[in-house]
Amino acid sequence: MELHVRKWLTVVEEIADDGGPQVNPPLRKAAVAAVIANPYAGRWSETLDELTEPSGKLAVELVTRAKEALGVExxxxxxGAIVGVSGEQEHGVACLTTPFGDALRDGIGGNTWVTSNTKVAAAGTTIDIPLAYKKALFVREFYDTVTVSVPDGPRPDEIVVIVALASRGRVHSRLGGLAKADAKGDGLQ
Structure with missing residues (x-):
């Protein structure tokens, strides 16, 4: 099975300060969105294999593009995913399950659960993609978001599928919690 991609969108952000002293290196964030056809738009299906099975391959391409846009590790x-209004939220979730998550982790050297967000909405709607440290979920300094919007997507019969990456934790993180240096395993214990 192949997913038809109508268009790609890339967002890059660089933050040197957020109201405090400048940091070096700055925080870089990149997100890449693929606008794909939804084979289940307007109809019910007990299984969603036409989205889950090819999702790993889509994740590889999204991660490759996002890493290139990020420019650093x-x-x-x-x-995340935004499902057009002829679909259902579960269609977006189907695009982001195990094959997708595994390909994302493999692509960036991660090993923990990957945060996500999905919703059904009209074209041009924004979505906040939650970020977390790739090796330990509970490292607080990495809790952040990347906001993405595709002006002409998703159309009612489409899904916008997104990968977001960042180069470091928040610019002025100073509220404690589990530190990156102290994280063990996947940070869940």
Missing amino acids: AESCGK
Whole structure:
């Protein structure tokens, strides 16, 4: 099975300060969105294999493009989907399950659960893609978001599938919690 991609969108952000002293290196965030046809738009199906099975291949391409846009090593990641109004939220979730998550982790050297967000909405709607540290979920300094919007997507019979990466934690993180240096395993214990 192949997913038909109508268009790609890339967003890059660089933050040197957020109201405090400048940091070096700055925080870089990149997100890449693929606008794909939804084979289940307007109809019910008990299984969603036409989205889950090819999702790993889509994730590989999204991660490749996001890493290139980021330009430095990815330290955190997230994923998301906006489903057009002729679909259902579960269609977006189907695009982001295990094959997608595994390909995302493999692509950036991660090993923990990948944060995500999905919703049904009209073209041009924004979505916040949550970010977390790629090796330990509970490292607080990495809790962040990347906001993405595709002006002409998703159309009612489409899904926007997104990978977001960041180069470091928040610019002025100073509220404690589990530190990157102290994280063990996947940070869940």
